[in-house]
Every structure is written in C-alpha cells, then in structure tokens.
Amino acid sequence: MLVVGGGPAGSTAAALLARRGWSVALLEKDRHPRFHIGESLLPMNLPILQRLGVLEAVERIGVLKLGADFPAPTPEGYNVFRFERALDTSWAHAYQVRRDEFDKLLFDNAAGSGVQAFQGHRISSVELGDAYVTVAGVSEDGRTFRCRARYLVDASGRDTLLGNQLRIKRRSPRHQSAALFAHFRGVERRRGADAGNVSIYRFDQGWVWLIPLPDGIMSIGAVCWPDYLKQRRTDSQEFLLQTLRSIPALWQRMERAELAGNLHVTGNYSYSCDRMSGHRWIMAGDSYAFVDPVFSSGVYLAMHAAEAAAGVVDGALREPARERALQRRYRREIRHGLKTMSWFIYRFTAPAMRKLFAGPRNVLQVEQAMISMLSGDFYRDNGVLWRLQFFKLIYWIAAMGDLGEQARSYLFRRRQARALFSGGTTSQDNA
DSSP: OEEEOOSHHHHHHHHHHHHTTOOOEEEESSOSSOOOSOOBOOTTHHHHHHHHTOHHHHHHHSEEEOEEEEEOSSTTSEEEEEGGGSSOOSSOOEEEOOHHHHHHHHHHHHHHTTOEEEESEEEEEEEEOSSOEEEEEEETTSOEEEEEESOEEEOOGGGOHHHHHTTOEEEOSSOOOEEEEEEEESOOOOSGGGGGOEEEEEETTEEEEEEEOGGGEEEEEEEEOHHHHTTOOSOHHHHHHHHHHTOHHHHGGGTTOEEEEEEEEEOOOOEEESOSEETTEEEOGGGTEEOOOTTSOHHHHHHHHHHHHHHHHHHHHHOGGGHHHHHHHHHHHHHHHHHHHHHHHHTTTSHHHHHHHHSOOOGGGHHHHHHHHHHTOOSSOSSHHHHHHHHHHHHHHHHHHHHHHHHHHHHHHHHHHHHHHHTOOOHHHHO
C-alpha cells in the first residue's frame, strides 16, 4: 500500500500499517529535516507516541508543556489552564517541539518499522482504479516514477493531493484567515513551571500564539483576517512586528527579542474537502481539513486520524466487504473531532467567549471539561461531551446578554442624538 506525505499523519499511518504486516511505501516530497509550523502538542498525543514507541525520544527533544494561558483581568494578566485539572489526568502534560526534529523522528521511526520510505518524491497525478491505485511523479533528481498499490492513504497535508485532483477542496466560509509566523530569540517566558506553556493573545484582527521551543527559541505567529493582511504596506517582517507591537502585554515580553529566522506567510488557512474517503483511498490529517490552530490541535488531530485510518485500511484489505462500513465509522469519528474543536474556534474572538475564558467557573466541572477539550480528550465518552454541551448553553446565555447590552447602548446613543438635535436633554444629562 502507499502513503503520501511524510509528516506526522503519514509517518504514523505508515508505521502502524507496516507493523500489521503490510508492505508499505511512504513518499515524502521534501527531505527531512524541513521546517514546518505547528509545534505545540497536546496531552492526547502522548499515548499515540507511546504506541509508536517514540515517546521517550520526543521527551528528549521537547519542552515540557503543562498548560496554556489566555488573557484575563488577573494580577498576572492571564489565566493558566493546566492539564492536571482535566477530568482525566492520566496524561497531564504535553511537549512543544521543533517540527523539523519531530517530523524526522517520526519518519525515521516509520522506516525502522519496515516502511519503504522515500524522500524527494513529488506526486503529480493519481489514478483511482477498481483493483489498484496508481500514482505518478518526479523525484528530486528529475526522474519520473510510477507506483501501484492496493490502497492509498493521502497524508499530503496542506498540499491536499486528492482534494485538488478531485476538486473537492473548499475554503471555510465561516473562518477565513491567514497567518504570519517566525522564530524569535530572547522572548520572555512565563515564570517557574509555566515556562513551557503556550500563550495566546487576542487583537482586533485576530490572535497570536507564543510557543516556547528548545535553545531559547520562541515560535510566534499571528492568525489574521485576510482583509487585515491585505493592508500590508511594508515587508512581512515589519508587518508582523507592527502587529505584535499593537498588543502591549505581548510586546513587553519582546523587549530583548530578535528575529531568529523561519519567517513565513500563508493564506487560505482553513478549509475542508467534500469527501474523506472512497474505494481504495482515505485521507488523514490536513489533507482532508485544516482548522484555525488556536487550541494547538493540528498535530493531534492528524495523528489520531492517521491511527484510525490505519485501522480502516487494515480492515478493508482483510475483509473488502467491510470497507464502506469502516469508512463510514471513520468519517463520523473524524468529523466529530473537527466539529468539537471548530465550534470553539469559530467563537474564540467573540466577546462572550473572551469573558468565559477570562473568568472560568467550574460549575458541574465545566471548566475541567474545557481543559479536557484543550488536552484533546474529546473522542472518549468520559463525561467531557455533555459538559461541553452545557458550556455551549452558558455561552449562548452570555452572548444574548452581550446582545442586550449592545441594544441598550444603541438605544441610549439614539436618545442622546435625538435630544441633541431637538435641543433637549437625556435623563442622564439631567442627573
């Protein structure tokens, strides 16, 4: 069988399939190590890494991450959501990793598991047949190649190999965004045990991440609404710095900072495909969909999908009559995870959500359920999901309250304007 894409999803699926006895070829267009964004893992990544046999190696290259912090009116200026307060504390930490090291580690692990792993092999076309899938492409030395397999796992990431070829890729109509990001040196970290935590900041046109990495590096990225990015009148570096300066609490941490490299700009940030699978093919990770990374879910969603996809492929090849049923269950599971995360992501910058994150309450353990969601623990039936539904009710009540305040403010301004033009006064003026 064939796996396209040597990132976390592809390397995970390839390794697991090879360990189940299948002959697997893994094709990666670039050469490891190569830069990639998405350096923050979630606690629920760790059991997958353990099953792959690479958890100790990731510990050696990672920065310990005990939680995430969000702006709040506290003496420190932020609230920390620590993973140790999740409903299930079996995995109470995660890691921040440089993706060049992390992805190479997973790719090498796949090769060590018996996968035929090829680098510098770019796919140009795919033929989906009844009995086989055939891909054609060009290697980095200019030679063309063709490869035929009984099954194809598309883990091509944001290249969306099948999404583009089948013309089923769609931009997210609800959450269009773009991003600028780079690595900096000398950025102030949080104190004590929180030094490895991811920090999230909001601004009027989007939000910003700060991810502490080894060797004193801080990954900083601004996810912006496209209209804001179109306002650029300077180069990308200066535009990113201007954006960061607009957030005083963040800029205080950058007084001694300097750019360390890896400056990138990317657009069309959120998308999904109309289909996730078909006869003899399946998508895993970003090849199917990518959502805004505000909760650092990208690598976990990709690796979880890859592990599930490996189960589908194994089952379909052993019992072909079960392929459709296995794929239906896979689609439900993957869409459930994306839907859970997307609901919160689409509303993250809303006033009501800001208030709830700034002043969390643990009524019926709802705050703990939120931390479980931030940990990636939303696939299991362990009391998280119904509490998240209750949180949604709290959100809608808060949002309606905000609408009421806006309406009252609007009516008050109208009365002021009417009194001004009529020569009268408002009741507040009389007071």
